[in-house]
Amino acid sequence: MSAELKPVEDQVMVVTGASSGIGLTTARMAADRGAKVVLAARSEDALRELTEEIRRSGGDATYVVADVSDREDVRRIAAEAVDTYGGFDTWVNVAGTFLYGKLEDTPVEDMREQFDTNVWGLLYGSLEAADHLKERGGAIINIGSVASDEAIPLQGSYSASKHAVKGFTDALRMELENEDAPVSVTLVKPASIDTPYADHAKNYMEQDATLPPPLYAPETVARAILDAAERPQRDVYVGGGAKGMAALGHYASRLMDKMMASAFVPLQRRDEPPHAHGPNNLDAPTGDLEERGDYDRHVSETSAYTAASQRGSLTKALLAGAGVGAAALAVYARYRSRRGRSKGSGTGHSETERRHSVGEIPQQSR
Structure with missing residues (x-):
C-alpha cells in the first residue's frame, strides 16, 4: 500500500529540535504554509x-518541552499532538x-550521550x-547527513551516529512496506548547512570549529522536508x-579518503583558539531561535540539484551532482599542488589562505 500524503496546509506536523537551525526553519516554513505544528525541544523559553x-x-x-533521548518525553510529544489536534500526519x-x-x-561518555540523542x-x-x-497514514522524515554516507574526520562520532540513522531508517522503511503500511519514510541528507551547528557543538580541538564548504x-533543507511531507x-x-x-566516496573511495584527510581536516578548523559561544548542546539546551550561523564563506540559498532530483529530473540532477564532484576534484588537485609548492619553496601558506583556496567550491558548484 502506498502512502497518500496530504498537502502541507492540511497537515499536523511534529518537528523535534524546533528551537534552532533546520528544525526552527522547517517549523516556521510549515506554519507559513498553513500546517498546524507541534514543536519539541529542550528550550522552553524558545x-x-x-x-x-x-x-x-x-x-x-503548540509545544512540548522534551529531551528526545528520554522515550517518555517522546511519548508526551505524540500525546500532545493527539490531545490538541487529534493526531499528526508527518513527524x-x-x-x-x-x-x-x-x-x-x-571522551567515550560524550559519544554515548551524542548517540542517545542522534x-x-x-x-x-x-x-x-x-x-x-499505520492506521492514519502519513510521513516519517528523518534528518541524516552527507555523513550518513561519507564519514568526516574530526566529526567521527557524529558520522557514526548518522550512519546508524541511515541503517535504522532503511530497515524501518522496508518493514513498513512489508506490512503494506501507508507510511512514507524519508531520509534527508544535507551537506553543510548555514546553522549555528559549530557554535553549538562541543569542541575538543585546539582550534575553533567551523563547517567545511x-x-x-x-x-534548502526545509523546502526538501516539506516536499517529502507531500510526496513519498x-x-x-x-x-x-x-x-x-x-x-565520489562510492566510486572512488580511496581518493575520497585522501581528500577528506588532507583537505577536510583544516577546513573544519579556524585559525584561532576555541572561544566560548555559550553552552554546547551536548551538555545543555542551546536553542534560542537562531536559524543561521556565522560563517565567512559563500552560502548557496538554493540547490538546483535538490530541486531537480525531487521533481524527478534525473538527467539534470545527475549533471548537477557530477559537476559538483568534478569541482571538488579540481579544487582538491589545486590544494595538493599548492601544498606541494609550499613545501618545496619553504614558504608556507597560512591555514586561512588554504581555507579560502578550497572555499572556492561553492562558487564553482552553484
Missing part, C-alpha cells in the same frame, strides 16, 4: 516564544547534538510515529555538494 510568534502570524502551534526528527575532535581525544532519540520518534501512522541555507520519497540529498561527496 518554544514559548516561537509558538507565540506563529500564532501572532495567524498560524496554529520530522531533526534534534541532534554535535561534537568536534579526534576520536582518541573525545540515534536513540530519532529511533524513539520514528517508532512512535510509525505506531500512530559548500554551505547551503537552512531553507526514499532519500533526499540537500545540495549538489552532498550528492557529489556521496558519489
Whole structure:
C-alpha cells in the first residue's frame, strides 16, 4: 500500500529540535504554509516564544518541552499532538547534538550521550510515529547527513551516529512496506548547512570549529522536508555538494579518503583558539531561535540539484551532482599542488589562505 500524503496546509506536523537551525526553519516554513505544528525541544523559553510568534502570524502551534533521548518525553510529544489536534500526519526528527575532535581525544561518555540523542532519540520518534501512522497514514522524515554516507574526520562520532540513522531508517522503511503500511519514510541528507551547528557543538580541538564548504541555507533543507511531507520519497540529498561527496566516496573511495584527510581536516578548523559561544548542546539546551550561523564563506540559498532530483529530473540532477564532484576534484588537485609548492619553496601558506583556496567550491558548484 502506498502512502497518500496530504498537502502541507492540511497537515499536523511534529518537528523535534524546533528551537534552532533546520528544525526552527522547517517549523516556521510549515506554519507559513498553513500546517498546524507541534514543536519539541529542550528550550522552553524558545518554544514559548516561537509558538507565540506563529500564532501572532495567524498560524496554529503548540509545544512540548522534551529531551528526545528520554522515550517518555517522546511519548508526551505524540500525546500532545493527539490531545490538541487529534493526531499528526508527518513527524520530522531533526534534534541532534554535535561534537568536534579526534576520536582518541573525545571522551567515550560524550559519544554515548551524542548517540542517545542522534540515534536513540530519532529511533524513539520514528517508532512512535510509525505506531500512530499505520492506521492514519502519513510521513516519517528523518534528518541524516552527507555523513550518513561519507564519514568526516574530526566529526567521527557524529558520522557514526548518522550512519546508524541511515541503517535504522532503511530497515524501518522496508518493514513498513512489508506490512503494506501507508507510511512514507524519508531520509534527508544535507551537506553543510548555514546553522549555528559549530557554535553549538562541543569542541575538543585546539582550534575553533567551523563547517567545511559548500554551505547551503537552512531553507534548502526545509523546502526538501516539506516536499517529502507531500510526496513519498526514499532519500533526499540537500545540495549538489552532498550528492557529489556521496558519489565520489562510492566510486572512488580511496581518493575520497585522501581528500577528506588532507583537505577536510583544516577546513573544519579556524585559525584561532576555541572561544566560548555559550553552552554546547551536548551538555545543555542551546536553542534560542537562531536559524543561521556565522560563517565567512559563500552560502548557496538554493540547490538546483535538490530541486531537480525531487521533481524527478534525473538527467539534470545527475549533471548537477557530477559537476559538483568534478569541482571538488579540481579544487582538491589545486590544494595538493599548492601544498606541494609550499613545501618545496619553504614558504608556507597560512591555514586561512588554504581555507579560502578550497572555499572556492561553492562558487564553482552553484
